[in-house]
Amino acid sequence: MSKLKIAIQKSGRLYEESLQLLKDCGIFVNNGKDQLKVSVENFPMEIMYLRNSDIPQYLEDGVVDVAIVGENLLVEKQKKIEIVQPLGFSKCRVSLAVPKEIETDDLSYFQGRKIATSYPNTLEKFLRENKISADIHIISGSVEIAPNIGLADGICDIVSSGSTLFKNGLRETVTILISEAVLAKTFKLDEEKTRILEKFLFRIKAVLKAKNSKYILMNVPNDKIGEVSKALPVLKSPTVIPLAEKGWSSIHSVIDEDRFWEVIDELKDKGAQDILIIPIDKMVI
Numbered sequence: 341m342s343k344l345k346i347a348i349q350k351s352g353r354l355y356e357e358s359l360q361l362l363k364d365c366g367i368f369v370n371n372g373k374d375q376l377k378v379s380v381e382n383f384p385m386e387i388m389y390l391r392n393s394d395i396p397q398y399l400e401d402g403v404v405d406v407a408i409v410g411e412n413l414l415v416e417k418q419k420k421i422e423i424v425q426p427l428g429f430s431k432c433r434v435s436l437a438v439p440k441e442i443e444t445d446d447l448s449y450f451q452g453r454k455i456a457t458s459y460p461n462t463l464e465k466f467l468r469e470n471k472i473s474a475d476i477h478i479i480s481g482s483v484e485i486a487p488n489i490g491l492a493d494g495i496c497d498i499v500s501s502g503s504t505l506f507k508n509g510l511r512e513t514v515t516i517l518i519s520e521a522v523l524a525k526t527f528k529l530d531e532e533k534t535r536i537l538e539k540f541l542f543r544i545k546a547v548l549k550a551k552n553s554k555y556i557l558m559n560v561p562n563d564k565i566g567e568v569s570k571a572l573p574v575l576k577s578p579t580v581i582p583l584a585e586k587g588w589s590s591i592h593s594v595i596d597e598d599r600f601w602e603v604i605d606e607l608k609d610k611g612a613q614d615i616l617i618i619p620i621d622k623m624v625i
């Protein structure tokens with residue numbers, strides 16, 4: 341039986357959460373990461389630990405079948421690859437930044453200036469689309485230092501919390517793109533591997549859905565059940581269980597993490613009491 345070859349970053353920003361996702365999907369990997377190719381016992385999968393920057397090429401060539409990579413890297417490398425599923429971690433953006441003394445946020449500041457970056461293709465395309473002509477200076481890391489050592493007038497790099505920019509006296513002015521970790525696949529996938537990928541994706545979706553949802557239970561006077569139920573964005577209809585105390589019931593349901601506070605206020609207003617919110621481990625719907 342064939343195995344789905346998945347590439348994962350060997351070390352760096354994506355490593356921990358990529359492995360955690362596999363674990364949450366019930367795919368157990370027992371190895372030290374010095375072993376660069378590892379088979380999984382309980383799923384038809386083979387893991388390859390690679391440098392993030394090499395992964396897009398391997399995907400395009402079909403050397404690996406799927407990979408967990410930053411979306412920004414796929415944009416940068418411009419390879420023929422398909423994004424199958426955003427994964428919700430390693431969220432960041434690729435932005436332009438200038439020394440904090442520069443007062444303008446306007447893109448025209450960069451006209452005729454020098455910009456240091458590790459993402460030349462992304463930057464070049466963005467500048468071309470916005471009719472800015474600038475001198476792109478490629479460096480492979482520590483980009484934020486460039487303006488301080490007189491190497492460039494501004495930079496284009498990854499920003500997440502913004503603390504690297506701040507510590508280096510820089511200020512974010514224009515966001516070029518936003519990114520998160522994604523599961524990407526090669527176009528060269530045969531039928532058998534496509535079936536394995538579907539199985540893997542089914543598990544990933546159950547994990548992601550559970551992460552974005554909460555189990556909610558509350559006590560409600562029986563005459564308020566209708567009103568409270570209406571406020572719940574339920575999967576089908578809420579579970580209603582009578583309490584030992586006459587005239588009261590317990591209502592159980594699932595709500596989206598991002599609607600959480602809004603829904604709680606409404607539930608309280610409609611008569612719900614003793615509201616409990618519980619994390620969900622997996623969710624198959």
Ligand SMILES: Nc1ncnc2c1ncn2[C@@H]1O[C@H](COP(=O)(O)OP(=O)(O)OP(=O)(O)O)[C@@H](O)[C@H]1O
Pocket residue numbers: 349350351352353354390391392393394409410411412413430431432498499500501519520521
């Ligand atoms: N500060 C950050 N916060 C959130 N996500 C980030 C951050 N920096 C990078 N990322 C994301 O994680 C990915 C991997 O970044 P990382 O710095 O670990 O590797 P790299 O230096 O690009 O690659 P390599 O594995 O080739 O050395 C990036 O492509 C980006 O999508």
Ligand SMILES: O=P(O)(O)OC[C@H]1O[C@H](OP(=O)(O)OP(=O)(O)O)[C@H](O)[C@@H]1O
Pocket residue numbers: 353481482484497498499500501502503504505
């Ligand atoms: O906005 P922040 O939260 O400060 O994150 C941004 C920083 O994170 C990344 O570097 P990383 O730490 O991955 O180092 P690297 O350049 O060696 O990859 C990126 O290149 C920025 O420098």
Ligand SMILES: [Mg+2]
Pocket residue numbers: 353
């Ligand atoms: Mg980095």
